[in-house]
Amino acid sequence: MTSPISPLAPKSFPELPPVAGVQLSTCAANIHYAGRDDVMIAVVDSGSTVAGVFTQSLCPSAPVDWCRDALGRSEGNARAIVCNSGNANAFTGAAGDEAALHTAEAVASLLDCSPFEVHLASTGVIGERLREERLLVSLDSSVASLVSSAPEGWKAAANAIRTTDTFAKGSSAPVEGTKGKVVGIAKGSGMIAPDMATMLSFVFTDLAITAPLLQQCLAAAVGGSFNRISVDTDTSTSDTVLLFATAASGDDPIANRDDPRLGKFQDALDDVCLDLAHQIVRDGEGAGKFVTVNVTGAADDEAAAAIAFSIGDSPLVKTALAASDANWGRIVMAVGKSGQAADRDSLAIWIGSEQCAEAGVMKADYDEERATLHLQQLEVELKVDVGVGNGSATIWTCDLTHGYIDINAGYRS
Amino acid sequence: MTSPISPLAPKSFPELPPVAGVQLSTCAANIHYAGRDDVMIAVVDSGSTVAGVFTQSLCPSAPVDWCRDALGRSEGNARAIVCNSGNANAFTGAAGDEAALHTAEAVASLLDCSPFEVHLASTGVIGERLREERLLVSLDSSVASLVSSAPEGWKAAANAIRTTDTFAKGSSAPVEGTKGKVVGIAKGSGMIAPDMATMLSFVFTDLAITAPLLQQCLAAAVGGSFNRISVDTDTSTSDTVLLFATAASGDDPIANRDDPRLGKFQDALDDVCLDLAHQIVRDGEGAGKFVTVNVTGAADDEAAAAIAFSIGDSPLVKTALAASDANWGRIVMAVGKSGQAADRDSLAIWIGSEQCAEAGVMKADYDEERATLHLQQLEVELKVDVGVGNGSATIWTCDLTHGYIDINAGYRS
Numbered sequence: 001m002t003s004p005i006s007p008l009a010p011k012s013f014p015e016l017p018p019v020a021g022v023q024l025s026t027c028a029a030n031i032h033y034a035g036r037d038d039v040m041i042a043v044v045d046s047g048s049t050v051a052g053v054f055t056q057s058l059c060p061s062a063p064v065d066w067c068r069d070a071l072g073r074s075e076g077n078a079r080a081i082v083c084n085s086g087n088a089n090a091f092t093g094a095a096g097d098e099a100a101l102h103t104a105e106a107v108a109s110l111l112d113c114s115p116f117e118v119h120l121a122s123t124g125v126i127g128e129r130l131r132e133e134r135l136l137v138s139l140d141s142s143v144a145s146l147v148s149s150a151p152e153g154w155k156a157a158a159n160a161i162r163t164t165d166t167f168a169k170g171s172s173a174p175v176e177g178t179k180g181k182v183v184g185i186a187k188g189s190g191m192i193a194p195d196m197a198t199m200l201s202f203v204f205t206d207l208a209i210t211a212p213l214l215q216q217c218l219a220a221a222v223g224g225s226f227n228r229i230s231v232d233t234d235t236s237t238s239d240t241v242l243l244f245a246t247a248a249s250g251d252d253p254i255a256n257r258d259d260p261r262l263g264k265f266q267d268a269l270d271d272v273c274l275d276l277a278h279q280i281v282r283d284g285e286g287a288g289k290f291v292t293v294n295v296t297g298a299a300d301d302e303a304a305a306a307i308a309f310s311i312g313d314s315p316l317v318k319t320a321l322a323a324s325d326a327n328w329g330r331i332v333m334a335v336g337k338s339g340q341a342a343d344r345d346s347l348a349i350w351i352g353s354e355q356c357a358e359a360g361v362m363k364a365d366y367d368e369e370r371a372t373l374h375l376q377q378l379e380v381e382l383k384v385d386v387g388v389g390n391g392s393a394t395i396w397t398c399d400l401t402h403g404y405i406d407i408n409a410g411y412r413s
Numbered sequence: 414m415t416s417p418i419s420p421l422a423p424k425s426f427p428e429l430p431p432v433a434g435v436q437l438s439t440c441a442a443n444i445h446y447a448g449r450d451d452v453m454i455a456v457v458d459s460g461s462t463v464a465g466v467f468t469q470s471l472c473p474s475a476p477v478d479w480c481r482d483a484l485g486r487s488e489g490n491a492r493a494i495v496c497n498s499g500n501a502n503a504f505t506g507a508a509g510d511e512a513a514l515h516t517a518e519a520v521a522s523l524l525d526c527s528p529f530e531v532h533l534a535s536t537g538v539i540g541e542r543l544r545e546e547r548l549l550v551s552l553d554s555s556v557a558s559l560v561s562s563a564p565e566g567w568k569a570a571a572n573a574i575r576t577t578d579t580f581a582k583g584s585s586a587p588v589e590g591t592k593g594k595v596v597g598i599a600k601g602s603g604m605i606a607p608d609m610a611t612m613l614s615f616v617f618t619d620l621a622i623t624a625p626l627l628q629q630c631l632a633a634a635v636g637g638s639f640n641r642i643s644v645d646t647d648t649s650t651s652d653t654v655l656l657f658a659t660a661a662s663g664d665d666p667i668a669n670r671d672d673p674r675l676g677k678f679q680d681a682l683d684d685v686c687l688d689l690a691h692q693i694v695r696d697g698e699g700a701g702k703f704v705t706v707n708v709t710g711a712a713d714d715e716a717a718a719a720i721a722f723s724i725g726d727s728p729l730v731k732t733a734l735a736a737s738d739a740n741w742g743r744i745v746m747a748v749g750k751s752g753q754a755a756d757r758d759s760l761a762i763w764i765g766s767e768q769c770a771e772a773g774v775m776k777a778d779y780d781e782e783r784a785t786l787h788l789q790q791l792e793v794e795l796k797v798d799v800g801v802g803n804g805s806a807t808i809w810t811c812d813l814t815h816g817y818i819d820i821n822a823g824y825r826s
Binding site: 055056057058059060088090091092093094095125126127128129237316319320322323325328329330332335336339340341342344345347356357359360361405408409 | 468470471472473501503504505507508541542649650728729735736738741745749751752757758760769772774775813814815817818822
């Protein structure tokens with residue numbers, strides 16, 4: 001938390017509106033960090049539904065195992081999410097599972113609900129036992145001091161879940177044609193890779209949406225946002241996105257997929273998830289540049305995404321971007337190693353609006369100075385057409401700098 | 414070439430014996446580098462056979478395309494390998510293919526052989542047109558000044574093919590039960606990943622071995638050496654390993670796979686390839702530590718290798734190693750993201766001989782100080798048992814340091 005704020009950070013935390021049916025609280029449980037709030041609890045009204053998407057890691061944390069199980073057992077009903085920062089409760093064996101169970105039971109007792117309606121998330125160091133007793137002690141006072149989700153509540157919640165994040169992350173969007181809205185917070189910086197790498201995001205709406213529809217909307221939103229970003233290819237054991245619908249907006253429930261309001265909700269959810277995903281990239285450990293990689297002309301969209309990640313994840317591409325070096329040969333290398341179909345002799349490459357290569361060779365009037373000028377900005381764009389089909393994809397990443405080494409060679413100290 | 418010599422480098426270039434039937438020459442063609450030899454030619458006696466293994470990149474360089482084609486057309490007969498450093502002749506379109514053809518034709522004319530008996534390799538910047546005229550001019554004098562492959566010849570050849578390498582790489586081994594030997598040189602530092610990432614190696618034996626047997630031996634040797642190392646996961650467009658057999662040792666030809674001498678040859682070839690592969694890791698860009706990753710208990714050997722690479726390629730593991738930080742939680746993370754079967758609750762992890770974790774939790778008597786002491790050495794070892802089967806694999810990699818960023822944010826300058 002001592003790193004300077006990322007140069008790519010938004011100017012300030014956004015003004016997030018309250019969401020009817022959501023109450024928040026944070027406290028300092030001293031689980032790992034001293035002198036700061038490290039526990040966040042959000043309580044949603046009785047009757048709320050929930051959806052979740054989790055890490056693809058085969059060594060998931062105890063809270064991830066808990067949430068997956070609870071989602072099924074509660075039939076998509078939920079009352080709370082409790083999140084602590086500083087300790088991931090991952091690779092902690094049976095003791096970790098018990099800590100998760102005890103936490104859910106304690107909150108369930110305070111809220112008079114089923115433990116399976118209590119969701120959990122933990123983020124921080126892996127392999128160290130969670131100081132469960134400190135977390136449990138904090139829950140009583142947290143639940144006693146719940147406040148409505150007014151702007152300051154959101155900001156405090158977004159701050160409490162930070163680890164190496166240099167700024168708090170939040171976003172909101174109204175749902176057109178309803179009284180409802182979508183509000184989300186997130187954390188994440190290093191260890192961000194496709195398929196839900198190290199990040200947490202909790203998203204809330206005051207609309208009434210059935211759990212199956214909610215799950216379907218969340219999966220779609222995550223596919224186009226959190227699963228399209230990468231910082232360092234590493235994937236955490238703890239990644240979790242949870243979406244809660246409180247049914248407190250006063251709108252009629254949305255219970256079938258033909259309801260036109262569902263499309264408007266999806267739009268708002270997509271906007272919030274993409275904004276949060278971009279904020280996570282902007283807080284990539286050591287990031288100096290926000291990088292958009294566009295791939296077109298691939299065999300299909302999946303192949304395009306694989307090529308885009310091959311470019312965006314390449315350490316050689318990322319270090320060239322850090323140096324504002326228009327070394328487009330490294331982009332060719334990354335396309336070649338992706339394993340996806342590409343026609344070398346049709347390949348076209350752009351750095352910003354400057355076309356470097358066409359038909360598999362350097363473009364005759366390519367002006368490296370213009371490309372370099374583009375790369376000297378904080379927001380840069382690479383575009384590649386691989387010349388074999390109509391598949392396309394966009395991913396977002398950051399450059400690889402000395403800052404990344406500094407942060408990750410000293411994380412636990 | 415201005416980087417200090419890697420701290421992991423061998424003390425000196427080895428004393429390599431001459432290989433009967435191999436003549437060498439180097440010269441300064443000023444293709445990219447000034448004031449140093451940048452072209453190497455090795456001429457082998459008439460009647461020599463050849464085998465080759467090449468990059469998996471789908472955007473291969475012109476020389477790689479040339480060699481693949483020539484191997485088939487020459488039916489495994491060869492007379493020469495020409496290698497230039499500084500320009501990879503990759504992503505250079507039809508002009509690149511023509512430069513390759515002209516080079517092979519020029520050498521073929523000097524040696525009075527087929528162009529398809531002339532193999533080519535280029536390493537360096539991608540996407541810039543090769544200064545073919547400078548290379549062609551150099552060939553006459555190179556061929557005129559060929560010397561036997563005495564120790565100084567090998568060293569000059571190994572130096573001429575360097576790019577960002579901080580030391581020249583060579584290795585040799587006698588073939589038991591014969592008068593023959595195996596001698597190889599290599600280059601490579603950054604952009605080293607499995608499946609023949611950026612590296613070149615030229616290996617010679619004076620035994621007589623048919624081309625099909627030679628190819629089979631080379632594939633096996635590469636599988637256990639060059640394909641088991643990784644520096645930064647990037648894969649080059651130019652990787653090439655060529656193996657020549659000159660038939661000049663005076664031994665009877667080896668023409669069938671039951672010949673017991675073939676096993677002895679394979680042993681020597683394996684030793685040379687593994688030694689060269691380790692030297693490449695020791696010259697990883699910015700490398701401060703030589704890292705061995707052992708995985709056991711996987712579903713099969715292939716799964717074990719995938720897990721080992723997931724660990725060895727993880728930026729978070731590599732930065733922890735750079736800092737001598739015994740953060741074994743990052744190893745758990747890397748196992749989890751590998752996508753391979755692993756039993757979280759059977760996982761066991763060692764740093765050197767210190768066991769950190771067993772049965773999915775931190776070992777009760779784990780002593781972090783002992784693990785840290787191990788990591789403070791120049792050669793470190795990680796071992797993981799994933800508890801699901803009998804598959805095992807070993808890979809070699811290096812740590813990720815500020816040096817990597819320094820080198821790769823300024824490669825072209």
